[in-house]
């Protein structure tokens with residue numbers, strides 16, 4: 487199924503693109519981990535985690551990292567990573583983004599990267615994120631800026647920063663920050679509106 491914004495599902499055969507040296511240099515996962523200002527006690531869910539490109543620096547700084555993806559192939563690549571057994575606080579779950587296998591009010595942080603354009607029903611997705619987040623929890627929504635970049639989905643499939651803010655506010659989130667940490671992607675930090 488294509489996303490609400492016309493995006494096509496990610497082709498898992500192309501997973502190596504997500505792990506490239508170029509991506510690591512342009513979009514270091516540690517920058518997102520630092521922006522989260524983790525204290526070590528948090529439960530963090532990475533929705534649409536893919537191969538776990540963002541997992542290691544975040545899992546190192548939190549209590550429990552949960553990676554969720556609907557693709558068995560992507561999770562298989564992730565499961566082979568050696569840091570999983572070293573860190574011992576990583577759980578991987580195969581599930582849809584709008585049916586997370588997580589209890590209510592469990593997560594301190596939910597985040598997703600390069601996912602929005604693939605989600606068929608953003609209202610249901612946002613409702614699910616609000617359900618799993620603690621009342622004081624934070625969502626980090628990270629996605630492609632809607633301007634020409636090297637790589638990334640076609641421009642007309644992207645959910646722009648402005649549209650993402652509009653959708654989050656429509657769906658019961660309050661925007662608390664927009665740290666400028668990546669050249670080609672925006673980061674929106676939001677909390678459930680009380």
Ligand SMILES: C[S@@+](CC[C@H](N)C(=O)[O-])C[C@H]1O[C@@H](n2cnc3c(N)ncnc32)[C@H](O)[C@@H]1O
Pocket residue numbers: 496504533534535536537538539540554555556557560581582583584598599600601604605606
């Ligand atoms: C472009 S990849 C990004 C992966 C990872 N977030 C990263 O930035 O490296 C998008 C991922 O979202 C997953 N995905 C897409 N739609 C999903 C859905 N509805 N539920 C769960 N996972 C989904 C895909 O299988 C894929 O692994």
